[in-house]
Amino acid sequence: MAKARNSKxxxxxxxxxxxxxxxxxxxxxxxxxxxxxRWETRAAVMLFGGVLATLAGKRISFSYFLLLAGTVVxxxxxxxxxxxxxxxxxxxLTEGALLxxxxxxxxxxxxxxxxxxxxSRQLHLPGxxxxxxxxxxxxxxxxxESKSRVHPGAILxxxxxxxxxxxxxxxxxxxxxxxxxxxxxxxxxxSGWALVILSTLAAVTLAVALR
Amino acid sequence: MPGSSKKMAQARLPLVAFFGALSLFFATxxxxxxxxxxxxxxxxxxxxxxxxxxxxxxxLLLLLLLxxxxxxxxxxxxxxxxxxxxxxxxxxxxxxMYMAFRLIPRGWISLIGLSLAGSMASNTVQVGLSxxxxxxxxxxxxxPWFLGLGTLSGLGIGWGAxxxxxxxxxxRRVKLGQSS
Numbered sequence: 001m002a003k004a005r006n007s008k009x010x011x012x013x014x015x016x017x018x019x020x021x022x023x024x025x026x027x028x029x030x031x032x033x034x035x036x037x038r039w040e041t042r043a044a045v046m047l048f049g050g051v052l053a054t055l056a057g058k059r060i061s062f063s064y065f066l067l068l069a070g071t072v073v074x075x076x077x078x079x080x081x082x083x084x085x086x087x088x089x090x091x092x093l094t095e096g097a098l099l100x101x102x103x104x105x106x107x108x109x110x111x112x113x114x115x116x117x118x119x120s121r122q123l124h125l126p127g128x129x130x131x132x133x134x135x136x137x138x139x140x141x142x143x144x145e146s147k148s149r150v151h152p153g154a155i156l157x158x159x160x161x162x163x164x165x166x167x168x169x170x171x172x173x174x175x176x177x178x179x180x181x182x183x184x185x186x187x188x189x190x191s192g193w194a195l196v197i198l199s200t201l202a203a204v205t206l207a208v209a210l211r
Numbered sequence: 212m213p214g215s216s217k218k219m220a221q222a223r224l225p226l227v228a229f230f231g232a233l234s235l236f237f238a239t240x241x242x243x244x245x246x247x248x249x250x251x252x253x254x255x256x257x258x259x260x261x262x263x264x265x266x267x268x269x270x271l272l273l274l275l276l277l278x279x280x281x282x283x284x285x286x287x288x289x290x291x292x293x294x295x296x297x298x299x300x301x302x303x304x305x306x307x308m309y310m311a312f313r314l315i316p317r318g319w320i321s322l323i324g325l326s327l328a329g330s331m332a333s334n335t336v337q338v339g340l341s342x343x344x345x346x347x348x349x350x351x352x353x354x355p356w357f358l359g360l361g362t363l364s365g366l367g368i369g370w371g372a373x374x375x376x377x378x379x380x381x382x383r384r385v386k387l388g389q390s391s
Contacts, residue, residue, distance in 0.1 A: 023290075026290055027290060030290050053287075056287070058287065071346070072345060072346055072347075075346040075347050075349045075350040076346075076347045076349070078347075078349035079347055079348060079349050100347075101347070104345060104346075104347075108292055108345055111290065111291040111292050111293075112288060112291045112292075112293060114290070114291075115287055115288050115289060115290040115291040115293075115294075116287040116288065116291075117287075118290070119283070119284060119287045119288075119289045119290060121284060121285060121287075123284055125280075129273075129276070132224060132227070132228050132231075132273070132277065133277060133280065133281065135225065135228040136228040136229075136231040136232045136235070136277050136281060137232070137281070137284075137285075138232075139228060139229055139231075139232035140231075140232040140235045140236060140281070140285070142232075143232055143233070143235075143236040144236065144239065147236075147239070147240070150240065152243075156374065156375065156378055156379065159375075159379075160379050160380055160381050163233075163379075163381040164380075164381050166229075167226075167229050167381075167385075169381055169384035169385050169388060170384065
């Protein structure tokens, strides 16, 4: 579906936007995507989401999403609804079912694309849960650094060693849970705000104009 | 809550966080195994299965929340239908596994049985939701395939959890540390 970013595919939006306004921007775009009555608006937001996800360093497979959207259309077409377009043997292919499936497929792909493009791993969650999440994420990153030490031939032993390294349990040892303090993220740049405001306005205007 | 037990519960929170990290780590290891694009093995549930024996109900709920929100943030799908399907499936699976773990006498059900029950609950909820939200009622025709694969993966994950529980020295020492 989509692969996480790596050093070859940096998150270009990260330099422009603080994770919190970026997340809220995503929610605004998702609102337009879900509420827009016409499929054309949803297609536009979906494509924009695809651009954002690519800028965020996610390698997305458009063919996979086309296939998935096609499957949604086929399943919807199996439940006839609205004007009959053509008869395929005894089976009526209907406009309502095709359009409903197409809109659903676009929405589904759009939700994933916008989400991939606007949710940053640096997103800060508030409160005590946020602190616990920061600790979890810190350990996750440490475990990920050990991923290459998981040997398929001795999977249990290798995982056991990794766990012991990061959360020591042997007598006389104790786990360290003071996670590294992340350096605060830079605030959103003017160009970032311009991107957020203009794109949201464009999406809302399109939705209203085409309704 | 008395002061001492409150302190103990506070001291266990980092272990909850570590199990949360472990869930995310296993979710990443999942990509080592070839599966159809629309199907997830659910390896992230393996630490939840192991955690049933370690934590109280509120701690387990916290772990579940760390797992589902964590996966949403790490994968970037927090605001998509994938997150809704995954979190609903995880919640259903957890409720069924927890009830089976608490209600069925020890020794009558292994982690394989718990995992199987959890994966069936998770897959049933996900198939139902995807029929309502995404594919429409006609997609019921693929439900048997999806549920069949889910049953196989549930068995596999249960077997992995049972093996880890029996042979992992790390788990044994964590358990000892909890009880002392």
